[in-house]
Amino acid sequence: MKPLVACGTSDGENLFEDHFDNAPYFHLYKINVRGFEFIEEIENISGENTEDQESDEELKAKNISSLLKAKSANVLLAHQMGPELAKISKDFVPIISHELDIETALNSVRERLHLVEREWRKGESREYLVLEES
Secondary structure, eight states, X not given: OOOEEEEEESSSSBBOSSBGGGOSEEEEEEEETTEEEEEEEEEOOTTTTOXXXXXHHHHHHXXXXXXXXXXXXXXXXXXXXXXXXXXTGGGSEEEEESOOBHHHHHHHHHHTHHHHHHHHTTGGXXXXXXXXXX
C-alpha cells in the first residue's frame, strides 16, 4: 500500500471542523515513514446542483468517493465524517483526527502507518482509526 491521504480543509492548514464531505477543498498528500508531500488541491463540487436533501447526501458521498478514487487516494483524514461517507469508505482507510492542524495530524498518521496498512488489508470490513490529540 502506498498511502495517499485526502484531507478535508477550508484553509489548507487545518482539517475542516464539520463533516469531511462538507469541506470546500481536499488536499492530497503522499505519506511514508520519512514524511509527507503535498500533491494537489481539489475543489469539492460534489454538493452543487442538489435539490433533494436526503438523496443528496448519499449522492454527494458517492461523488466524493469517485473523485478521490480517480486521484488514487486510499486514506481519508478528517476531524468528522458523516454517516453516508462512512458507508462508502470501503475503498478507503477512514481516519478521525482530534487534532485540527493538518501537519500535526499527518505526522500522527505517519507514526501509525503500520496501523493504516493493517486496516487497509481488512478490505471492505475496514473500520475507522481514531487519532487522539497529542
